[in-house]
Amino acid sequence: MSSETEQTVFLSDYSPSPYAIEKVELEVEIAPEVARVHAWLTISPREGTAPGTPLVLDGDELMLDSIALDGAPLVLSAYASTPRALTLIEPPARRFVLETSVKLAPEKNLRLMGLYRSNGTWCTQCEPEGFRRITYFLDRPDNLAVYRVKMIADAALAPVLLANGNLVEQGDAGNGRHFAVWDDPFPKPSYLFAMVAGDLGSIHDEFTTMNGRKVALGIYCAHGKEDQCLYAMDSLKRAMAWDERRFGREYDLDVFNIVAVSDFNFGAMENKGLNIFNDKLVFAKPETATDADYANIERVIAHEYFHNWTGDRITCRDWFQLCLKEGLTVFRDQEFSSDERSRPVKRIEDVRVLRAAQFPEDAGPLAHPPRPDHYKEINNFYTTTVYEKGAEVVRMLATLLGEAGFRKGMDLYFERHDGEATTIEAFIKCFEDANGRDLRQFQQWYLQAGTPRLAVTENYDAGTKRYTLDFTQTNPPTPGQPEKQPMVIPVKFGLVGPNGAPATWTGVSGGNVADDLIVLDGASARITFEGVANRPVPSLLRGFSAPINLETNLSEADQLFLARHDSDPFNRWQALQEIATALLTRAARGMNWTGESVAALAAALAETVAAPGLDDAFKANVLGLPTEANIARVLASDVDPDAIHRVRVQLIEEIARQIAGALQAAYAAGSVDGAYSPDAAQAGKRALRQAALAFLVRGGVGGAAEIAARQYQAATNMSDRFGALAAIAANWTADAPALLADFRTRYGEDPLVFDKWLALSASPADDGALERVRAILAAPDFPRNNPNRLRALVGSFASGNPVQFARADGAGFRFVADFVADVDKRNPQVASRVLTAFRTFRTYEPVRRAAAEAALKNLADAGGLSRNVADILERTLSG
Numbered sequence: 001m002s003s004e005t006e007q008t009v010f011l012s013d014y015s016p017s018p019y020a021i022e023k024v025e026l027e028v029e030i031a032p033e034v035a036r037v038h039a040w041l042t043i044s045p046r047e048g049t050a051p052g053t054p055l056v057l058d059g060d061e062l063m064l065d066s067i068a069l070d071g072a073p074l075v076l077s078a079y080a081s082t083p084r085a086l087t088l089i090e091p092p093a094r095r096f097v098l099e100t101s102v103k104l105a106p107e108k109n110l111r112l113m114g115l116y117r118s119n120g121t122w123c124t125q126c127e128p129e130g131f132r133r134i135t136y137f138l139d140r141p142d143n144l145a146v147y148r149v150k151m152i153a154d155a156a157l158a159p160v161l162l163a164n165g166n167l168v169e170q171g172d173a174g175n176g177r178h179f180a181v182w183d184d185p186f187p188k189p190s191y192l193f194a195m196v197a198g199d200l201g202s203i204h205d206e207f208t209t210m211n212g213r214k215v216a217l218g219i220y221c222a223h224g225k226e227d228q229c230l231y232a233m234d235s236l237k238r239a240m241a242w243d244e245r246r247f248g249r250e251y252d253l254d255v256f257n258i259v260a261v262s263d264f265n266f267g268a269m270e271n272k273g274l275n276i277f278n279d280k281l282v283f284a285k286p287e288t289a290t291d292a293d294y295a296n297i298e299r300v301i302a303h304e305y306f307h308n309w310t311g312d313r314i315t316c317r318d319w320f321q322l323c324l325k326e327g328l329t330v331f332r333d334q335e336f337s338s339d340e341r342s343r344p345v346k347r348i349e350d351v352r353v354l355r356a357a358q359f360p361e362d363a364g365p366l367a368h369p370p371r372p373d374h375y376k377e378i379n380n381f382y383t384t385t386v387y388e389k390g391a392e393v394v395r396m397l398a399t400l401l402g403e404a405g406f407r408k409g410m411d412l413y414f415e416r417h418d419g420e421a422t423t424i425e426a427f428i429k430c431f432e433d434a435n436g437r438d439l440r441q442f443q444q445w446y447l448q449a450g451t452p453r454l455a456v457t458e459n460y461d462a463g464t465k466r467y468t469l470d471f472t473q474t475n476p477p478t479p480g481q482p483e484k485q486p487m488v489i490p491v492k493f494g495l496v497g498p499n500g501a502p503a504t505w506t507g508v509s510g511g512n513v514a515d516d517l518i519v520l521d522g523a524s525a526r527i528t529f530e531g532v533a534n535r536p537v538p539s540l541l542r543g544f545s546a547p548i549n550l551e552t553n554l555s556e557a558d559q560l561f562l563a564r565h566d567s568d569p570f571n572r573w574q575a576l577q578e579i580a581t582a583l584l585t586r587a588a589r590g591m592n593w594t595g596e597s598v599a600a601l602a603a604a605l606a607e608t609v610a611a612p613g614l615d616d617a618f619k620a621n622v623l624g625l626p627t628e629a630n631i632a633r634v635l636a637s638d639v640d641p642d643a644i645h646r647v648r649v650q651l652i653e654e655i656a657r658q659i660a661g662a663l664q665a666a667y668a669a670g671s672v673d674g675a676y677s678p679d680a681a682q683a684g685k686r687a688l689r690q691a692a693l694a695f696l697v698r699g700g701v702g703g704a705a706e707i708a709a710r711q712y713q714a715a716t717n718m719s720d721r722f723g724a725l726a727a728i729a730a731n732w733t734a735d736a737p738a739l740l741a742d743f744r745t746r747y748g749e750d751p752l753v754f755d756k757w758l759a760l761s762a763s764p765a766d767d768g769a770l771e772r773v774r775a776i777l778a779a780p781d782f783p784r785n786n787p788n789r790l791r792a793l794v795g796s797f798a799s800g801n802p803v804q805f806a807r808a809d810g811a812g813f814r815f816v817a818d819f820v821a822d823v824d825k826r827n828p829q830v831a832s833r834v835l836t837a838f839r840t841f842r843t844y845e846p847v848r849r850a851a852a853e854a855a856l857k858n859l860a861d862a863g864g865l866s867r868n869v870a871d872i873l874e875r876t877l878s879g
């Protein structure tokens with residue numbers, strides 16, 4: 001890879017391929033060490049293609065065994081083949097069938113792209129460019145073809161043979177082998193191709209669609225894990241029903257299969273009719289999975305299923321449009337979880353993720369628009385900007401158009417573009433046409449990178465009873481985009497009167513205000529409310545109605561008022577976060593907080609936790625003070641992770657001392673009677689209990705560590721046990737190592753629990769963390785090629801342990817850079833993902849900044865890097 005010329009791909013260079021592959025027939029013979037792929041591709045020149053135009057098919061590490069055209073072998077001068085391309089010099093100017101065969105070595109495929117073997121099971125991953133590692137092809141999303149796949153394998157080694165579509169034939173293939181033929185009638189791009197062969201267990205169920213069609217559902221997994229797939233199956237059926245109810249989308253094939261594999265670069269993959277999942281997003285039982293694991297499984301099972309319409313039936317024209325399917329489908333899975341669980345809690349959790357992961361990306365050297373216009377390595381654009389910010393953009397569209405208007409646009413999108421590979425522009429056009437709206441300026445959200453800042457000053461004139469809000473929008477520069485247009489920002493709002501009830505007004509002017517929505521579309525605006533009896537407190541950006549940084553001139557007293565009285569739960573949570581963030585950022589800069597401020601925050605927390613009528617999961621979120629990473633993000637420069645860690649612990653200690661009684665009461669009230677269930681109400685109870693315990697332990701309240709240790713020992717489910725252990729590990733108290741060791745042995749060889757142990761070993765801020773991680777990684781039996789294990793250990797250290805990753809002596813940086821160089825040789829995708837932990841290195845204080853830069857330059861100097869890592873490294877260093 002290193003000798004390859006670094007080629008940048010530009011959106012503006014897009015043009016359709018001169019030829020189209022319309023039909024694909026594959027015969028795949030699978031045996032240990034080798035797989036033979038025979039392909040018959042029905043190809044036509046597109047209209048306007050000049051006769052004699054060469055046909056160039058993509059390949060990646062392929063070796064051509066044979067080639068024929070319409071059944072006749074081709075002479076050597078008629079084609080050229082390399083591992084990366086197959087060129088027909090002068091193809092016929094009519095429809096023809098190209099026949100090729102190649103041999104693959106799945107066992108040697110450690111990149112986990114194309115066909116590979118995971119724990120004995122043969123499986124595929126083709127998004128974005130893996131199909132070219134299976135056969136020579138027009139491996140681009142705008143080539144839609146129908147597929148028919150015959151798989152042949154040893155009946156004992158691989159009794160299960162699965163591919164996309166419907167099973168149409170199966171039987172004996174001689175010599176102890178058998179075959180299966182799968183036919184997918186829906187034209188699809190090659191990245192949605194999938195195939196699985198192996199000796200797998202399975203569970204089966206059935207779903208009847210809204211029009212009465214029966215769909216056979218199957219989940220395949222390693223033998224003995226079948227009982228751990230039941231929640232995934234339940235989630236799938238709920239997701240299928242929800243998509244019918246909410247979006248009118250019905251499933252289209254006779255079968256829907258899911259396969260859980262243990263070596264997987266991503267979370268899961270939406271291949272048509274055959275989703276392939278990282279097993280951690282399928283397997284769950286109360287003894288080994290936490291409530292968060294269950295919620296994640298539900299979410300991702302739904303996400304991949306929803307892709308059947310937003311991704312598979314309507315796909316992307318090119319990879320620049322990735323957020324067309326991802327942003328939209330994340331929005332859909334967020335809505336599903338909101339409907340199945342608590343909407344405000346889901347919103348808070350999503351915004352936490354957005355601020356922790358996407359905002360730093362948007363503020364640093366890796367910033368890019370949700371719809372980028374150039375890339376060197378598309379694998380590096382599976383980012384939180386494309387996924388989570390992409391979902392925020394769709395959410396704003398829904399806010400601006402209202403639920404009915406949004407649904408009209410979606411209906412038109414499904415009707416107009418079914419069976420197509422399309423673009424963001426075409427998507428937006430559906431909402432314009434369905435609603436008679438001009439959304440050209442709104443489209444900037446897809447084109448401009450960076451998080452907009454919205455400053456608001458409020459003013460009340462008691463004499464005229466006039467209340468004004470002055471908004472100023474700024475869009476900070478990002479790489480390649482020094483200047484920006486103002487964005488369309490939907491600000492959901494309310495004015496809260498002195499008694500906590502909504503304030504009223506007799507007139508409003510100066511901007512686009514309707515009901516509870518202000519729509520800003522210029523650099524600044526002054527909104528004036530007439531006839532406001534008393535000074536209200538504004539509750540702005542309710543439900544986080546836009547992915548922006550809001551800066552207000554509200555006082556601490558105003559925030560406390562909102563925390564108590566706002567009818568919008570998100571803003572109640574946000575108000576307390578604002579107060580804590582202000583205290584922590586000032587303290588991290590060496591300015592002391594006042595006792596009154598801390599006491600007021602502590603009292604508000606205690607009051608919220610005790611308040612009747614609020615969701616337990618909501619209260620748990622209220623107790624989650626801003627993370628160290630979040631404080632670093634707000635500080636934005638001269639960041640000293642030690643100082644942040646220190647003041648955050650101090651604040652927790654002070655608050656815990658003051659409201660220990662309230663926290664202990666919340667802990668006691670949160671105990672669950674009866675059998676474990678992962679439902680939202682029970683999970684919420686456990687979450688609140690857990691948040692209270694973590695607060696008490698972290699705050700050093702007498703006896704809290706002992707309570708945690710007892711809970712650890714007595715727990716009957718993983719949520720309670722893991723929660724207690726996490727509270728102890730975070731503090732790295734004297735008994736932490738012994739309890740972690742107990743946890744390691746208690747669950748034997750369960751790999752998913754092992755990942756939890758790895759993460760808990762890597763995240764504590766104690767000075768021994770780096771040595772601990774180093775020793776675990778160096779153990780001879782550590783599974784060095786499994787992405788889950790590597791991410792759990794080194795990913796947790798690099799992205800979840802800001803103090804030790806950013807040690808002032810640079811040892812943490814050097815360790816992670818060395819790890820990236822090593823893993824890059826086998827799995828560039830995992831390596832480049834871990835490397836992104838350096839994306840905010842320029843915000844550190846000078847000593848750490850220099851140490852991080854030295855580690856990165858050292859990595860660059862070593863050379864021999866994959867395109868994935870080289871691209872991230874170059875952008876990180878130049879930003």
Ligand SMILES: [Zn+2]
Pocket residue numbers: 270303307325326329
């Ligand atoms: Zn997706």
